[in-house]
Amino acid sequence: MDKKKLDHFKKRLETRQQELRRTVSRIEQDGRTVDEDSAQDIADRAASSYTKEFLFHQSNNDRQLIQMVEKALLRIREGTFGECISCGKEINAKRLEAVPWTRHCIECQEKLEQGLLEETPK
Secondary structure: OOHHHHHHHHHHHHHHHHHHHHHHHHHHHHHHHHHHOOOOOHHHHHHHHHHHHHHHHHHHHHHHHHHHHHHHHHHHHHOOOOEOOOOOOEOOHHHHHHOOOOOOOHHHHHHHHOOOOOOOOO
């Protein structure tokens, strides 16, 4: 991959990383304020509990996405960005445009989703 494309993806990933960090921070703050409402009846407490659980789940998803973005930035620094971590083939440019933090080519991603390929921690 040429330097211009790498710089393009690096900028997109860094922007996404900043957005996700702000989102996680906001969600954590929202989760703290849910308890401050001091709900009185059981319905209010149930709604508060549901909201808190929803916010926790959303925050957890965003944290996982942050990790994937950070690993993609690491692959850029290492010079392996755009290569499938399973088969080593180049990942399609359209796929990278859609999901720049992807680690697998389409074929390996399909195998992974079908349980035919083991997830590697890299």
